Amino acid sequence: MDNRLREYARTLRMSDIADLYEEVEFENRLQYLTDLFALAIEGRKNRRAERLIKKAGFPNTDTLRGYDFSPVTFPNDVDRQSLTDLQFIEQRENILMVGAVGTGKTRLAISLGVKACLSGRTVKFHRAADLCNALLELYSAGKAGKLIRDIADADLFILDEVGYVPFSKAAAEMLFSVISNSYENQSIITTSNLEFGRWSEIFGDERLTAALIDRLVHHAHILTFAGPSYRLRQALARTDHDEDAILEDVTLTEK
Ligand SMILES: Nc1ncnc2c1ncn2[C@@H]1O[C@H](COP(=O)(O)OP(=O)(O)O)[C@@H](O)[C@H]1O
Ligand SMILES: [Mg+2]
Numbered sequence: 001m002d003n004r005l006r007e008y009a010r011t012l013r014m015s016d017i018a019d020l021y022e023e024v025e026f027e028n029r030l031q032y033l034t035d036l037f038a039l040a041i042e043g044r045k046n047r048r049a050e051r052l053i054k055k056a057g058f059p060n061t062d063t064l065r066g067y068d069f070s071p072v073t074f075p076n077d078v079d080r081q082s083l084t085d086l087q088f089i090e091q092r093e094n095i096l097m098v099g100a101v102g103t104g105k106t107r108l109a110i111s112l113g114v115k116a117c118l119s120g121r122t123v124k125f126h127r128a129a130d131l132c133n134a135l136l137e138l139y140s141a142g143k144a145g146k147l148i149r150d151i152a153d154a155d156l157f158i159l160d161e162v163g164y165v166p167f168s169k170a171a172a173e174m175l176f177s178v179i180s181n182s183y184e185n186q187s188i189i190t191t192s193n194l195e196f197g198r199w200s201e202i203f204g205d206e207r208l209t210a211a212l213i214d215r216l217v218h219h220a221h222i223l224t225f226a227g228p229s230y231r232l233r234q235a236l237a238r239t240d241h242d243e244d245a246i247l248e249d250v251t252l253t254e255k
């Protein structure tokens with residue numbers, strides 16, 4: 001390759017052009033340049049999405065492909081289409097996903113988060129218990145600022161698994177300050193196995209719980225998840241048991 005191309009491309013901040021110029025078929029000058037730019041833009045978008053996904057801190061990179069929406073009941077003002085089109089992020093609205101363990105809340109939250117990254121938005125994913133531990137630890141070392149800012153700066157904040165572990169008062173207060181920061185500046189997806197009527201059990205303090213509910217619930221679209229656990233279903237599918245009979249048994253004993 002003529003070294004000047006690399007040099008000129010770098011000067012124009014288009015170094016990728018020097019790597020891609022042979023990958024495009026030449027038919028005429030206009031078509032060649034247009035296709036080359038299109039390829040460079042696509043490459044940049046993909047690299048940005050990869051960076052955003054990495055920064056988001058997802059535990060995996062689930063996608064909406066193959067997701068079964070049958071456990072999900074939608075509220076009146078949101079349907080499957082508007083949810084997966086990420087309109088709630090555009091409107092800076094919150095989503096609350098409530099339902100039994102294993103019904104696909106985390107998977108749906110991650111899939112929406114990954115899609116948001118693919119469309120160039122910033123996302124932060126945290127399991128509630130891990131976030132509280134991290135906040136407490138960093139706070140006592142006077143270093144919580146970056147974590148709090150990173151969350152506040154994201155277009156979408158996913159707070160997973162509220163309700164599995166009760167929080168200490170200090171942890172609940174830190175979580176509250178993170179959430180108040182983000183109020184109306186970003187979207188939050190919260191997932192929980194507990195209806196919010198029982199959230200005071202995890203946050204302890206009634207007033208704090210009321211304030212948290214005000215932030216997370218009152219302005220949120222609430223999706224409820226029902227049915228038997230997918231984990232259980234998958235485990236059973238690997239054996240020869242009569243799946244329906246066992247699921248019925250489990251559902252009865254859970255009550
Ligand atoms: N509706 C669904 N469609 C496809 N897979 C699902 C669904 N619900 C759960 N799963 C699968 O079952 C497992 C548990 O789901 P998860 O999202 O962690 O449940 P939850 O967060 O509600 O406890 C995951 O492997 C997930 O991929
Ligand atoms: Mg979960």
